[in-house]
Amino acid sequence: MGEVGASSSKHHMIGGDGPNSYARNSAYQKELLVSAEDLVRELISKHVDTDLETFRIADLGCSVGPNAFLAVDNIIAAVEERCGAHVPEFQVFFNDLIGNDFNTLFKLLPPSRNYLAAAAPGSFHGRLFPRGSIHLAHCSTALHWLSAAPEKPNKGRIHYSGAGKDVRDAYRAQYERDMDAFLSARGLELVPGGLVLLLLIGFPDGYLLASDSSIGHAFHTLGSCLYEMAKMGKIGEEEVDSFNLPFYYPSRTEVEAVIVANGVFDVERVAEMGAPMRRDPDAASVVSHMRAVVGVLVEERFGSGIVEQVFELHLNKLLERPILDHTHHKETIYFLFLKRKAFS
Numbered sequence: 001m002g003e004v005g006a007s008s009s010k011h012h013m014i015g016g017d018g019p020n021s022y023a024r025n026s027a028y029q030k031e032l033l034v035s036a037e038d039l040v041r042e043l044i045s046k047h048v049d050t051d052l053e054t055f056r057i058a059d060l061g062c063s064v065g066p067n068a069f070l071a072v073d074n075i076i077a078a079v080e081e082r083c084g085a086h087v088p089e090f091q092v093f094f095n096d097l098i099g100n101d102f103n104t105l106f107k108l109l110p111p112s113r114n115y116l117a118a119a120a121p122g123s124f125h126g127r128l129f130p131r132g133s134i135h136l137a138h139c140s141t142a143l144h145w146l147s148a149a150p151e152k153p154n155k156g157r158i159h160y161s162g163a164g165k166d167v168r169d170a171y172r173a174q175y176e177r178d179m180d181a182f183l184s185a186r187g188l189e190l191v192p193g194g195l196v197l198l199l200l201i202g203f204p205d206g207y208l209l210a211s212d213s214s215i216g217h218a219f220h221t222l223g224s225c226l227y228e229m230a231k232m233g234k235i236g237e238e239e240v241d242s243f244n245l246p247f248y249y250p251s252r253t254e255v256e257a258v259i260v261a262n263g264v265f266d267v268e269r270v271a272e273m274g275a276p277m278r279r280d281p282d283a284a285s286v287v288s289h290m291r292a293v294v295g296v297l298v299e300e301r302f303g304s305g306i307v308e309q310v311f312e313l314h315l316n317k318l319l320e321r322p323i324l325d326h327t328h329h330k331e332t333i334y335f336l337f338l339k340r341k342a343f344s
């Protein structure tokens, strides 16, 4: 079955439930989940078997909640509706990288719930479950995390946004390898006919993720803070040049091409979801969100001593310059519904 958890990445979201925690900085991801609820119900009502004793769900890249519970509740309600009088028992596996704060996750578990919960720690780019054991795998806003950032030198930047073609190509190649590994692992773990629900953050075909998009702008601003820290002599400039954030935002064509080439799943449905953020956030919540997501990566590379100052700089920059409003949310959210082909 190959190496378990075959990824060296240790990154994870900020744990606990304090002001910088993911648990308190995930409203954006929550809105996406809510916007997909009706579609999830519709598709489950068409595709789930009704004669099962146990229904096993995996939430991949669950973080520390509470969004994971929302997603699971919605899936279970839909399966229950579908199964009528013959409701199966539900077992839910919460997966994330080993550094994830599973303690907080399990402390936040809803006290009254109709499923048995377990953790499945490790990378979803590798095997997590026995063969043919999972009925539905759910993965929401997590697959843009690469197993590793490309090692390409990327002077003046910390992401492919705004970078040259070679850097973008290296990111895309890494994404394709990771996504293929994800699909192959799920292909083994899912029962024939098993379902995969994906919510992905992407961009339209040919869109180069310029700095006038809110994501590009956010990474650009964070990069400029790190370069400022380098100028102050707090960190090395070359260290910043070689620091790349491990996020890739594919186009719909790119994602579908990987799924087809992988060959294990049929694409039952692709939907593009509407603009996720209804309100324009204030500078402090943008920085808070950024810190919850990439704070650990910055700390791993540059040490914990500088993190506070980096995000202080970040906030000041956003306060000085007008923050990008919703017209700059150029990303597209793809909802993909895959079905494991019937061959074993």
Ligand code: SAH
Pocket (backbone or CB within 6 Å): 007, 011, 012, 013, 026, 029, 030, 033, 060, 061, 062, 063, 064, 067, 068, 095, 096, 097, 100, 122, 123, 124, 125, 139, 140, 141, 142, 145, 146, 147
């Ligand atoms: N699904 C949640 C969390 C999204 S944040 C929600 O909708 O709110 C993305 C999560 O994916 C993070 O917690 C991150 O640690 C996790 N993640 C990133 N790469 C991963 C990997 N290779 N394997 C498992 N989890 C991963």
